[in-house]
Amino acid sequence: MRVIQRCTILVTVAMAGLATVAAPAAAASAPGPLRAPTSCIRVSATIHVGRSPVGVAANRKTNTVYVANGGSKTVAVISGRTNTVTATISVGRSPGGVAVNRKTNTVYVTNGIDHTVSVISGRTNTVTATIPVAAPPGPGLAANPKTNTIYVGHPDLVSVISGRTNTVTATIPITGAPGQVAVNPKTNTVYVTGQSVFTVSVISGRTNTVTATIPAGLLPFGVAVNPKTNTIYVSNALDNTVSVISGRTNTVTATIPVGSFPGGVAVNRKTNTAYVTNQASNTVSVLTSCRR
Numbered sequence: 001m002r003v004i005q006r007c008t009i010l011v012t013v014a015m016a017g018l019a020t021v022a023a024p025a026a027a028a029s030a031p032g033p034l035r036a037p038t039s040c041i042r043v044s045a046t047i048h049v050g051r052s053p054v055g056v057a058a059n060r061k062t063n064t065v066y067v068a069n070g071g072s073k074t075v076a077v078i079s080g081r082t083n084t085v086t087a088t089i090s091v092g093r094s095p096g097g098v099a100v101n102r103k104t105n106t107v108y109v110t111n112g113i114d115h116t117v118s119v120i121s122g123r124t125n126t127v128t129a130t131i132p133v134a135a136p137p138g139p140g141l142a143a144n145p146k147t148n149t150i151y152v153g154h155p156d157l158v159s160v161i162s163g164r165t166n167t168v169t170a171t172i173p174i175t176g177a178p179g180q181v182a183v184n185p186k187t188n189t190v191y192v193t194g195q196s197v198f199t200v201s202v203i204s205g206r207t208n209t210v211t212a213t214i215p216a217g218l219l220p221f222g223v224a225v226n227p228k229t230n231t232i233y234v235s236n237a238l239d240n241t242v243s244v245i246s247g248r249t250n251t252v253t254a255t256i257p258v259g260s261f262p263g264g265v266a267v268n269r270k271t272n273t274a275y276v277t278n279q280a281s282n283t284v285s286v287l288t289s290c291r292r
Contacts, residue, residue, distance in 0.1 A: 045083040049076040055098035055139060059105065059122060066107050066120075068095035075109055075118075077125055087125040091118040097141030099150060101163055108150050108161075110137035117141075117152060119166055129166040133159045140181035140192065147205060151190050153178035158192060160208055170208040174201050179221040180265075184247060186227040191245075193220040193234060200234055200243075202250055212250040216243045222265035226272060233274045233287070235262035242276055242287065258285040 050069025053076070058065045063080035068091075075095065077087040092111025095118070099108045105122035115136055119129040133152055140153025148163035155177060160170040176194025178201075183190050188205035194213075198220060202212040217236025220243070224233050230247035240262060244254040259278025262285070266275045274287040 047078055047083055047085065049085060050074045050088070054096045057098040057100045059100045059102050061102045062105065062122060064122065066098050066100065068098050068109050070094055070096060075120065089120055089125055089127065091127065092116050092130070097137065097139045099141040099143040101143040101145050101148065103145040104148060104163060106163065108141060108143060110141050110152060112136050117161065131161060131166050131168065133168060134171060138178060140178050142181040142183045142190065144183045144185050144188065144205060146185040147188060149205060151181050151183065153181045153192060158203065172203060172208055172210065174210070180223045182223040182225045182232070184225045184227045184230065187230065187247060189247065191223050191225065191232050193223050195219055195221055200245065214245055214250050214252065217241050217255065222263050224265040224267045224274065226267045226269045228269045229272060233265050233267060235265050235276055237261050237263065256287060259283045
């Protein structure tokens with residue numbers, strides 16, 4: 001399959017109160033994707049950035065968005081107020097993952113070829129440190145603003161970085177080609193998808209050890225956490241499903257059919273809504289809790 005990468009970012013707005021998705025009607029064939037009504041979601045802007053944009057993260061405190069341009073060795077800084085690029089920051093080769101610590105206004109970017117993580121000040125838009133890591137960093141990157149700790153996924157391990165000293169303080173062995181990484185700052189727990197073993201590893205942020213392994217679907221990749229409900233959402237690319245996991249019991253409580261080849265997952269904890277990108281369907285599934 002030929003993939004054409006466009007150097008743009010689509011900013012999609014979900015209109016409040018209209019993001020509920022009805023379950024598809026039962027059919028003899030496999031369930032189709034869950035879709036929001038077309039009137040609920042619109043593209044409000046298209047922002048041109050660098051070449052091959054990959055990772056994206058937002059600082060809700062400053063209303064600023066950061067995009068890693070994998071082919072340009074840069075990070076685009078976007079104003080969420082004006083939807084314009086306000087700065088372009090040079091980083092390492094093949095930048096991919098992006099994470100933000102909103103408390104310290106610091107941005108972290110993985111550089112795959114250089115085996116480093118760039119540390120960017122959100123105040124000055126400059127690189128303040130470059131942290132070497134043990135192995136090529138993947139797309140998985142997350143920050144815990146409460147503990148000022150950053151977690152970087154690599155093949156078969158996760159690096160733990162202190163945001164205070166900008167040094168690697170621990171490495172945690174993980175089996176199964178880690179995909180994405182997510183953090184629940186309330187419980188100080190880290191979740192890492194294991195793509196080749198079809199599991200989610202649960203890591204204690206206090207002890208830096210794997211405390212549980214949860215079976216997921218086929219090729220789990222994206223992961224996001226709602227800290228308010230202590231719920232984890234995992235996209236299973238080959239199942240076309242999302243596993244919903246209880247952070248209290250470390251068990252799958254629901255498996256939801258979505259579109260084809262789901263990848264990225266994001267959660268709005270205020271509305272208790274999860275958004276899942278379906279790469280082969282060119283859609284976004286909107287998952288909301290059922291009202292009882």
